[in-house]
Structure formats: C-alpha cells, structure tokens
Amino acid sequence: MGVHNITGNVTDIWNTWNYTNIVKLVFFILVCLATLLLNSAVMLAIIRNRSLRTPTNYFLFSLSIADILTALLTLPGHLLGEFEVLHGHELACVAVNSPTFVLPCAALLSLVAASVERYIALIYPLRYPTLVSSRKIITVIVAVWLYALLLGILPIAGVNNIRERAAMNHVLPACNLLRVTPGKYMGFVTLSTYIPGMLVLAYVNFRVFRIAHKQRRLVAAQYSQVQGAVLPETKRKVVIFVLFVLGHVYVASHLPILIAMAIDYRFYQINIVTEVHVPFEIYVLSTCLLVLCPIAYPLIMAYGNRDVRAAVRRLCARRNQERQLWETTVTEFRVPVMNSTVQPQVKYITEMATRLPS
Numbered sequence: 180m181g182v183h184n185i186t187g188n189v190t191d192i193w194n195t196w197n198y199t200n201i202v203k204l205v206f207f208i209l210v211c212l213a214t215l216l217l218n219s220a221v222m223l224a225i226i227r228n229r230s231l232r233t234p235t236n237y238f239l240f241s242l243s244i245a246d247i248l249t250a251l252l253t254l255p256g257h258l259l260g261e262f263e264v265l266h267g268h269e270l271a272c273v274a275v276n277s278p279t280f281v282l283p284c285a286a287l288l289s290l291v292a293a294s295v296e297r298y299i300a301l302i303y304p305l306r307y308p309t310l311v312s313s314r315k316i317i318t319v320i321v322a323v324w325l326y327a328l329l330l331g332i333l334p335i336a337g338v339n340n341i342r343e344r345a346a347m348n349h350v351l352p353a354c355n356l357l358r359v360t361p362g363k364y365m366g367f368v369t370l371s372t373y374i375p376g377m378l379v380l381a382y383v384n385f386r387v388f389r390i391a392h393k394q395r396r397l398v399a400a401q402y403s404q405v406q407g408a409v410l411p412e413t414k415r416k417v418v419i420f421v422l423f424v425l426g427h428v429y430v431a432s433h434l435p436i437l438i439a440m441a442i443d444y445r446f447y448q449i450n451i452v453t454e455v456h457v458p459f460e461i462y463v464l465s466t467c468l469l470v471l472c473p474i475a476y477p478l479i480m481a482y483g484n485r486d487v488r489a490a491v492r493r494l495c496a497r498r499n500q501e502r503q504l505w506e507t508t509v510t511e512f513r514v515p516v517m518n519s520t521v522q523p524q525v526k527y528i529t530e531m532a533t534r535l536p537s
Contacts, residue, residue: 246473
C-alpha cells in the first residue's frame with residue numbers, strides 16, 4: 180500500500196512539474212555527478228600512488244568516502260523531501276534524513292583527526308613515529324565512522340517524532356529534517372559533535388598554521404645568510420595549507436545552516452507554525468553551500484597539493500591509453516572478420532557476373 184502511495188505522489192508531482200523543479204533536479208544531478216567524479220579521482224590517485232599513502236591522506240580518503248556517500252544518499256534523499264515524494268511516510272522520511280547526521284559528522288571528525296595528526300607532527304616530531312602509526316590511524320577512522328553511524332541509527336531506532344504525531348493524529352505535511360527529529364536529539368548532536376568539532380578544528384588549524392609559519396621564518400632567516408639560496412616549498416607546508424583551507428570551508432558552509440536551524444527549530448514542533456522566521460533565501464544559500472562542499476574538497480586537495488594533481492593527471496593519461504589500446508585492438512579484430520565474410524561474397528558476385536551473357 181505504501182509503495183502505491185509513493186507512486187501516486189510521484190505521479191502528482193510529475194503532473195505539476197514547473198521550471199523551478201526542473202532547475203533543482205538538473206542542479207542536483209550535476210552536483211552528484213561532479214562529486215562522484217572528483218572524489219573518485221582523488222581516491223584512485225591515493226590508492227594507486229604509494230607516495231600519497233600518508234597518514235593525512237588516509238583521513239582525507241575518509242573525507243572523500245563521506246563526500247561520495249553524500250552524493251549517493253543525502254542529495255537524492257533531499258530531492259525526495261524537496262519534491263514531497265514521501266508525503267505522509269514518516270518512517271521513510273526519517274530513514275532518508277539519517278545520512279544527514281552520519282556523513283557531515285564523519286567528514287568533520289576526519290578533518291579534525293587530520294589536523295590533530297599534523298599538530299602532533301609539528302609539536303612532537305621525535306615521538307611522531309610512535310604516536311602515529313598505521314594501526315592507530317585505521318582505529319581512529321573506524322571509530323569515527325562507528326560514532327557517525329550511531330548518530331544516524333538513533334532516529335531510525337525510535338528517537339523521532341513519529342509516535343507523538345500518531346498520538347495527535349497529525350500527518351507529516353512534508354519530509355523535513357526538523358519536523359521528524361526531536362529537539363533534544365538535535366541539540367545533543369549539535370552540542371556534542373558539531374560545535375566542539377568546529378572549535379577544535381579551528382583551534383588546531385590555527386595553532387598548526389602559526390607554528391609552521393614561525394618555523395618557516397626561522398628557516399628562511401638561515402637561508403638568507405647563504406647567497407643565492409632559495410627556500411624550497413616542503414610537502415609539510417602544502418599539507419598544512421590544504422588542511423587549513425578545508426577546515427575553514429567546512430566551518431563556513433555548515434555554520435549558517437546550524438544557526439538557522441537553531442533559530443527556527445522551536446517553530447517545527449508538533450504544533451506546526453506556518454510562519455517562517457528565518458528568511459527563505461538564507462536556507463537556500465546555506466543549502467547550496469552544503470551541497471557544493473563535496474565538490475570543493477577534492478578541488479582544494481588537487482589545487483593545493485602538486486603530488487595529487489600529478490597523480491590525477493597520470494591516472495587520466497593511463498585511462499586514455501587503455502581506451503586507445505582497446506579501440507585499436509577492437510579495430511584490428513574486426514578487419515580480419517570483415518575480410519573473411521566480405522571476400523567470399525565478392526568472389527561469388529564476380530563469378531556470377533562472368534557467367535552473364537554479354
């Protein structure tokens with residue numbers, strides 16, 4: 180019965196299609212494709228190049244996984260809610276909105292872990308090999324995803340507003356994150372994960388950037404004493420720059436929507452108030468920032484890291500060579516087959532033509 184209702188909703192929405200919905204659909208499809216393409220390229224570059232398998236890049240690899248899952252789960256779920264396909268289906272709406280908690284949390288904690296790893300490398304360079312190992316990195320990444328998955332499972336397990344709405348015989352008017360999620364849960368996620376994570380990310384990145392800048396000035400002073408010496412651009416500086424920009428992009432893109440949701444949340448309780456207290460344009464702008472983040476991350480990684488750019492170029496060149504080799508092989512295979520089938524026919528036609536009376 181539920182499937183028929185959802186199919187009916189899709190049919191009704193298709194009949195009322197307008198220019199705005201078409202623009203939204205095209206925009207989200209392009210964003211999904213760009214997110215999948217760019218993040219897949221970065222992930223393949225890290226996998227296929229041993230020089231890129233560093234502790235920081237492992238955490239950035241986890242960030243790319245979160246971006247790809249955002250394109251596969253969160254953005255389609257947002258479209259379903261935006262076009263009211265899940266009208267009246269509370270549990271399906273909760274399940275669709277669950278990745279909204281999981282994936283941004285995993286991305287934030289991956290960035291925090293990468294920044295802390297760089298901080299340890301600068302503050303404790305001699306103890307770094309013992310403090311940061313491959314086993315510990317994998318443990319941290321697994322812990323990050325388990326914690327994020329726990330946050331996403333809680334609403335499906337019962338931390339939602341479905342029972343309250345059923346008791347009041349209130350049908351869900353639209354699939355909105357704020358309408359199906361309790362205020363205590365939203366406050367717990369915000370105060371336990373997002374706010375502390377952003378503060379730690381901003382503080383650690385600031386400290387790392389300041390320490391690295393101070394060390395670079397000391398090294399530059401030593402190089403200035405040598406005539407003709409040029410200060411080289413180290414990989415450490417590149418990684419610090421990338422993490423610094425990634426952290427600021429994350430905070431700048433997620434903070435507006437968190438503030439807007441905190442202001443408007445009390446108007447999305449069981450007794451729905453139709454008045455919108457935060458301007459709609461703010462929600463549109465903040466949503467666009469969130470949607471474009473998974474595209475910005477791989478571009479920043481490729482722009483700030485020369486090794487990543489070179490690895491992606493080699494990967495693209497290898498794909499082109501494989502495609503050209505495949506086309507050449509197919510062409511060489513087709514020519515003998517065509518000759519073997521065409522030549523007997525040509526010979527037969529020639530013999531028949533010689534037998535015709537002149």
